[in-house]
Amino acid sequence: MDADSGQKQATETSTVIVENGEEIVKVNTMHVPNGINQAFLNGPDQIIPADDYISCVPGGHVKLRLGSRGLAAEPPISVPGLLNRTAARYPNDVALATKKSDGKWHKITYKQYQERVRTVAKAFLKLGLERYHSVGILGFNSEQWYLADLGAIHAGGYAAGIYTTNSAEACFHCLETSRANICAVQDKKQLEKILAIRSRLKHLKAIIQWEDPVDTSIPGLYSWDQLMEIGNKEPDTQLNNILKTISVNECCTLVYTSGTVGPPKAVMLSHDNLTWDAYSIGERVGDLQPTIDRLVTFLPLSHVAAQVADIYTTLHYAVPVYFAQPDALKGSLVETLKEVRPTRFFAVPRVWEKMYEKIIAVGSSSGSVKRYIAMWAKDKGTKHHTARINGALSAGMIGLPLDFTISEMIKYWMDGTTCGYKLAKSLVFNKVRESLGLDQCLLFMSAAAPLSPEIKKFFLSLDIPIMDAFGMSELAGAHTISIYPKFKLDSAGEILDGTETKFDGSESVNGPGEVLMRGRHLFMGYLFDEEKTRQTIDQDGWLHSGDVGRVDSNNLLYITGRIKELLITAGGENVAPVLIEQTVQSELLHVSYAVLIGDRRKFLAILLTLKGKINQTTGDALDELDTETAKWVASLGSKATTISEIVKNKDPYVYKAIEAGIARANKKAISNAQKIQKFAILPADFSMNTGELGPTLKIKRNVVYEKYKDIIEDFYKE
Structure with a gap:
């Protein structure tokens, strides 16, 4: 079902974007609002009519791929609408938590979260953020990153995350192509990159620095406190008027991703792309307990996987977010996990590999008795989880004679699939989980790159079943997620409900062939690049992934090869x-x-x-x-x-x-x-x-x- 039913008036269109008298880009058959259309002021959760599923220009709108039933029929909601709804339902519950220099966790509620987002949005508008221009964000995960992201969206701009490892030239590409009016940086190190290219950034008006003392001699540079002070002085009128013009089928976020050739492309994600994928992820994961579940964020938020999981899924289901330290991947992550004891843990393969290496190192230094117990426990863990996956787990006291002896009882507890596992859990598995800070974790996930089946098997033997997720920036994050016990060690995950998958060039509907995907999470287009967009999305609306795969009878996807030459490192970096x-x-x-x-x-x-x-x-x-x-x-x-x-x-x-x-x-x-x-x-x-x-x-x-x-x-x- 298309989303434009009942909406008759078309938006004004043009074939050229002009800014300050300068022709920026020519666009073929793309719809570009000429100012604000006064007929559509019911935002932020309105749908503005469109006649195409693709748009590659600032201010463009797309048709939504709404379904008639199931998850695909979920009513659309914008990012501001989502924050409003969650803040109304859980105003006094913890939203974000930051460990500061005093060693304590400083927490803000959802009501405070909403208030601060609005304050940042008002400050951005005061500093010159224009409609459909961006706010570049360059720094490690923090409360300020979240506020800058949502603040840019509330103010009618685009959030555009930039990797902290990017060079100055790479930062220039992201900021200039997204027409950034504002750039928020973490510290002096990141500021230096922006200052080195500032003279060439013709749209940039202000820089915000949220850590380190700010050099007051640099024009247009503001501290975070100054930003908040500016926002607090502004009335709500302009912000409220902007929010009325927002629609769920327009772009709100740019994610930069590299192809096999050429510079990184800006993936345009709509409000519906992000909020629907977050909703779909939460429904697949299941049993998320608002305000009780906990998540630690540490993966780069410039990556789509971290954005949809750490920002939008947690916002959708009111899950408190705890910020790791900037040196998380250099060794401090485990200490944070021990303090927070998250109930859900999402990592890239390199993090799991480091944990694997640490466990192996500890095991090799243990005495022979401990090593024997560990080997025995791993055998019990493997058998237990294999039985669960295969649906053949035994239970109770089956197989134990009625006139059992003490030695038979001990042997049963040591060898039985169920009871042997319980003993191993008590002796070994619980201690391993505690050492990693994952003793309360209910879901372990890996994404952004394939994790070796051997490493997954190792963790499975230690009672840590790692679930796979597969997706792309062009799919707002996830397209598959497995939930234990429905998974396989070599699978990329179970296809999400409400999405579609088929295989190009295959004689069978199950593959193998190129993996093609479609759904409400499918991106709008590459900013200013209709040609590459239509090369990626065919005329029937299918995204061509470049991966070769197949699907089994359990709806599990297997990636068997890659058409593209793009490399994905263990840390999830596209190369x-x-x-x-x-x-x-x-x-x-x-x-x-x-x-x-x-x-x-x-x-x-x-x-x-x-x-x-x-x-x-x-x-x-x-x-x-x-x-x-x-x-x-x-x-x-x-x-x-x-x-x-x-x-x-x-x-x-x-x-x-x-x-x-x-x-x-x-x-x-x-x-x-x-x-x-x-x-x-x-x-x-x-x-x-x-x-x-x-x-x-x-x-x-x-x-x-x-x-x-x-x-x-x-x-x-x-």
């Missing part, structure tokens, strides 16, 4: 390999091919080949260095004339030069996660005859990965 490979090759002209490694890995590494001579008859790559490469090697001080000599002896002259070239390339990386940490020179150049190159000399990555898997695994050995 476009081609750009980095090209940068390395531009710094090292005698490198023939570069293949970036890092999918599901802790860090990036790279495989390199040196340019060798080619057999002109067969096309085979020879061991002898080509003429120019040989000259370069000699200029370094090396006497090597073949590739094999360099690799066998790890020629210090050549390896040092390669290291220097990679260091130069790393300086151009947009974030620390996109820097190369290790490299290897391969023993031979690529060729078609040896299988690494296709007919157009394009690298066959899967062939390279398989052929050099031993070298790749050596990168990641501790």
Whole structure:
């Protein structure tokens, strides 16, 4: 059912956006409001008519993919409407909690949360935030991050999170393409990036710094206290008038994501995208207890997964949020977890891997008796959860003779699927959970990148079943989430109710084929980029994921391959390999091919080949260095004339030069996660005859990965 039924008046349209007399961008068949349409002042929860599911311009509106029943038929609600509703239902309950320098948790209620959001919104308007322009947010998770995010949306602008690891140039791209009027930064370190590019940001009017003393000599720079003071002095009139113009089917948030080539794209997410996906997630998770459940936020809020889980799902279900310390991923997270004892824990694979490494380290230092008990307990845990997953869990005293002896009773408790598990839980599992601060946790989740089935199996044996979630920025976060015991170790999760999935190019409705997805969580479009939007969303409204997968009879999705060359690190960072490979090759002209490694890995590494001579008859790559490469090697001080000599002896002259070239390339990386940490020179150049190159000399990555898997695994050995 379309959302435009009963709404006859169309919005005014234009094919050009003009600002201050300057033509910004031409748009084909896109609807652009020419000012505020006075016929639609029933916001923020109104639906303004639209005739397309796609819009790529500021102020555009889209049709909603409303269903006739079930979750897809849930009445739409805006972000301000959601905050209003939750604050009305739970005005005096804890919304956000921050541990400050006095060592105490400082908490604010939902009523205070709402009041502060409105204060920030009024201050943003006073400082010059224009309709459909953005507020860039650059800092670690905090109360101020949340307030800036929701404040920008309430004021009719866009919230645009920026990764704290971004370089100044990467920040410039996000701020300029989103037409940022305001940028909120955490501290002096982040401020320096903005000051370095400020003169080129033609839309920027003010900078807000929420930590560290503010340099009063910098024009247009305000402290957080000054921001709140400005907002408190403003009447509510302008803000209330802006809220009346907001609709659920317009953009409220920009999430920047990188493709396989080109600069990051701004994913336009509507109010309905975010609030509906949050609602759908909560319904799948089930049994969320408002004001009682607890969540610790520490994953980057510039990532869509953290936004929809930590900001919007918690807001939808009134779950208190506790902010971790900025050094959470450097070691302090566990201490925060021990204090808060969250009931739901959401992490990326790298966090689970670090916990795994810590448990392994503790176990290896234990005595033989403790190790034996741990091994026994893990066996009981694995059998117990496997039985639950398979629906074959035994219970009670089945199998125990009526005239049992004490020794038979002990054996039963030690070996029985149910009772052995209970004993193991008491002796081992509860202690492990307590050591991690997860003793009250009811749901363990992993998302943003695939988590190794082996690590999931390890945690399952310790009574910590980790559920998978799969999604994209273009889907406002999640498209699948598994709930125990309906999951499999190698599955990406169960498809959310109210969404659709099919497989392109498959003869079967279950796949395998490219995973196509559709639903109310499907984004509006890429800002100012209709061409790429329509390449991503086909004419029938299906999002092409670039992933190959299948679905089983339990509605569990399995990702079996990737059409795109996009890498996703263990920390959930999207990395476009081609750009980095090209940068390395531009710094090292005698490198023939570069293949970036890092999918599901802790860090990036790279495989390199040196340019060798080619057999002109067969096309085979020879061991002898080509003429120019040989000259370069000699200029370094090396006497090597073949590739094999360099690799066998790890020629210090050549390896040092390669290291220097990679260091130069790393300086151009947009974030620390996109820097190369290790490299290897391969023993031979690529060729078609040896299988690494296709007919157009394009690298066959899967062939390279398989052929050099031993070298790749050596990168990641501790």
